[in-house]
Amino acid sequence: MEQEERKDKRDRKVEPMVHLIVFKLGSEEYGIRIEQVKEVTVTPEVARMPKTPKFIKGIANIRGDIIAIMDLEERFHIRLPDDAISLGNYKNTYTLTLEASDYTIGLIVREMPQSLTIPISQIDKTPAFIQDLNINENFIEGIGKINGRLIIVLDILRILTSDELQQLRVLS
Template sequence: MEVQNAREKKDSVVEPMVHLIVFKLGIEEFGIRIEQVKEVTITPEITRMPKTPSFIKGVANIRGDILAIMDLEERFQVERSASVDRHTYTLVIEAKDYTLGFIVKEVPQSLTLPVSSIDKAPSFIQDININENFIEGIGKIDNRLIIVLDIFKILTSDEIMELRG
């Protein structure tokens, strides 16, 4: 009886899941853990700011807060997708030291994956991007590969200081 109960408990172990917000940059799919995203909104009008990196498109008023808006395709040097939508969407990220918006071209989707379906990025990619270890892993679901980002590591400390100043 105890052996059977132990087996039932083992079979009923729930695999940990990761809830992602998934979006496309160019033709590739990327994901961010949902707890790193404060909100998703249609991108408001952006005001260009002088002396900012080219991947910072400017600032925008989102619910009364003035946020820097970053173009992730430009930041990652991803070839832009051919689709030209009238609207873009902004993922609002609230880190400890800053709040920032990231532009994405399509409506982000919610996706839940088992933790076991996310592999570490190949070590040679991490070695190449020593200062850019923002790739948490590669999620696999069906025939899709989703690059999972740690959004809080996308900016260097120098860039954070530049944006705050």
């Protein structure tokens, strides 16, 4: 009997999991793979920089590093709920610090991000019509479905165009 139980356990495949940092933009939930997030901090004072895209709120000093701060709600043109406060003063917001091979950027979010691990089978590919509409913006990795929630999983390293990346490199 014990031998059969051990065989059953060996035969069961361990499903690959994805660890996400989940946050809200507008009223929707978004997730970024945890490997793309260096840290989460309370948003420090942000200094506005001239000649930057509107969605780049400025630069901030995070643990001695000067990094560009981006507002994804503005980047994605997300309309805020009527009761939402503007991110203009950045009080009581959080910044996710993301580190790519050649730049570091901070993303402002309104609420404390949460950690969530879901089976990779629960992430559906992005519907083709969305990919077709956004030829240059294939930054949506998929749509996670868990416990009645829909989480838009972003590939944060694809959010900026090459021109925008060039502007960021000048800031950092």
